[in-house]
Amino acid sequence: MIKEFKKVMMSEYEMTDLGAMKYFLGLQVKQSPGRIFLSQEKYADNLLKKFNMSECKPLATTMALNERLSKNDGKEKVDASIYRSLVGSLIYLTHTRPDIVHVVSIISRFMSEPNKAHLVAAKRILRYVKGTKGYGILYETEENHKLTGFIDNNWAGSIDD
Template identity: 45%
Template structure:
C-alpha cells in the first residue's frame, strides 16, 4: 500500500489513506476482508486493479456487512447496526424468548464486590461480557452498563450475572438500534460530558461519561471509572472534561 502512494494510519495500522487533488481514498483490511471507499471513483478503481494484480480478489459490491456490523445506505445517510449479531447472541444464550426491559441496567442499581454472594461460572461471565462489549461499536446506549459489569470479571457473582442478563433482555427489545451518519453541511465539533461523584461502593471513585459529535454525527463515546478518588463533584466533572480532550 505504501508503494502505491498510501499512508498507514498511526491510530489504526489496518487503515491506509491517500489524498490527492483534494479527494480522499481509504482502505481498511481485516485478515482477508477489505473495505475500499472514498470520494475519488477513479482512484478506488485503480486501487482495486492494483490489488487484484497482487492477490486473488472478489468484488462483493457495495458494503452491506463487515465484521458483524450491518451497513445500510439510503438517502437519509449511512446506518450501522448489529441486529443479526444480537439475534444470534440471544439465541446462543437461550434468551430469544425472554421478557424485554426498557433500560440496560436497573435504575439505582449499585453493584459491588460481595464475598457472601452466590458465585457464578467465571468462564461464562467472561464470554458474555466479551460478546456484549463488541456491541459497543454501534450501541452507545450500552456504554455505561458495559463499563459497570466489566469491572467484576475477576470474581463475578450472582448479582453481576443478573445485571448481564438484564442487558440481554434490553437487547431483546431493541435489536435494530444503531448509529446513523447523515450528510450535513457543516463540520463543527461538539462535546458533552458528565460524571457522578463517588458512585462506586467499592472504592468511592467516580464514573466519567462523554460523547463527541463531528458534523452533527456521533463519532466517539465512552464511560469509564476514574483512576483516582475525586474530592468533590466539581473535581469529578473537571476530570471527565480532561479525559474527553485526550
C-alpha cells in the same frame, strides 16, 4: 477514478469486486447516498440465543435505578466462565451500541469473581438489547457541523473504591 483503481488492483492482485459492503465481522452495513448505518442486529440475535434469552421480556433501560454493584455483597458466586463469555460478547456489541458502553464497563469490573447480582445485571442488559436490536450508528453528511457532548458523572458511585 474508483473503477480505474479497481481495475489496476485486480490486474496486480487476485481479488473480486463484491460491490458495496453489506456485512463485515458481525457488523451489518447499510449504505445510501450521504448515509451509512452500522448495526449488529444479527449478532444481537445470536447473542440472545447463546445465553437462552431469545424469548425474554424486553426492558427499556440497561440498569435498575440506583442499583449499586459491589465485589463483596455476600451473594452466591456464579460460573465465572459463563459470566466472562457474556461480558466479552457484550463488549463486542458496543462497537455499534454506544448506549450500552457505560453499563457494560460497570459489569466488566466483576469478571474475576462474579456473583448472582452481577449476572442479573448482565442479563438485564441482554433484555434491553432484545428490545433495541435495530439500534446502531448512523453516519450522515451534514451541512452545519456542530459538535455536542453530554456527560453524567457519578464520582462517588463505586461502593468498592
